[in-house]
Amino acid sequence: MSVSAVCPGSFDPVTYGHVDVIERAAARFDRLVVACLHNRGKEPTFPLAERIALLEDVTGHLDNVEVADFEGLLVDFCRARGIELVVKGLRAVSDFEYELQMAQMNGRLGNVETLFMTTSPVYSFLSSSLVKEVARFGGDVADFVPPVVADRLRERLG
Ligand code: PNS
Numbered sequence: 763m764s765v766s767a768v769c770p771g772s773f774d775p776v777t778y779g780h781v782d783v784i785e786r787a788a789a790r791f792d793r794l795v796v797a798c799l800h801n802r803g804k805e806p807t808f809p810l811a812e813r814i815a816l817l818e819d820v821t822g823h824l825d826n827v828e829v830a831d832f833e834g835l836l837v838d839f840c841r842a843r844g845i846e847l848v849v850k851g852l853r854a855v856s857d858f859e860y861e862l863q864m865a866q867m868n869g870r871l872g873n874v875e876t877l878f879m880t881t882s883p884v885y886s887f888l889s890s891s892l893v894k895e896v897a898r899f900g901g902d903v904a905d906f907v908p909p910v911v912a913d914r915l916r917e918r919l920g
Contacts, residue, residue: 766791766792766794768794768796769848770839772798772801774806775808776907776911784821788827791849793827794824796829798814798829810831850864850876853887861876898919
């Protein structure tokens with residue numbers, strides 16, 4: 763039986779922490795869809811098309827990974843794609859409470875299970891927001907994001 767999973771997120775922008783979870787999930791499932799949220803209610807730093815292009819760039823070496831965008835409920839995206847597994851990275855206990863709520867809501871709304879993957883300790887402090895703050899103040903983000911993302915951060919945030 764072929765097992766598909768979805769790895770959802772805002773990816774604004776994708777970091778090495780995301781890439782780590784995507785690579786490890788891709789090694790364990792037959793197909794992994796990285797689903798990038800198109801949230802019309804919130805202005806992201808990077809437009810959807812750019813977030814998708816960056817995700818495609820940094821996952822290009824993974825044959826069983828595809829990148830897609832989604833809007834609305836994750837469970838609807840899963841249903842439309844025939845996916846019943848959601849994979850989320852957990853960095854710390856502080857992530858857990860909200861992630862647990864989302865997992866249980868998604869389980870209630872649709873036939874989806876959420877599997878949590880602990881992030882590698884080297885990336886457990888990373889978030890897109892923090893990386894943007896470092897970039898905004900001219901700090902070096904080379905350890906936190908792939909080079910193509912670092913270039914975009916420099917262009918956009920200075
Ligand atoms: O990278 P993020 O911002 O932590 O990702 C959050 C995301 C996109 C996974 C979450 O906001 C989401 O699934 N949004 C879609 C709307 C939805 O399904 N909400 C109900 C789940 S509780």
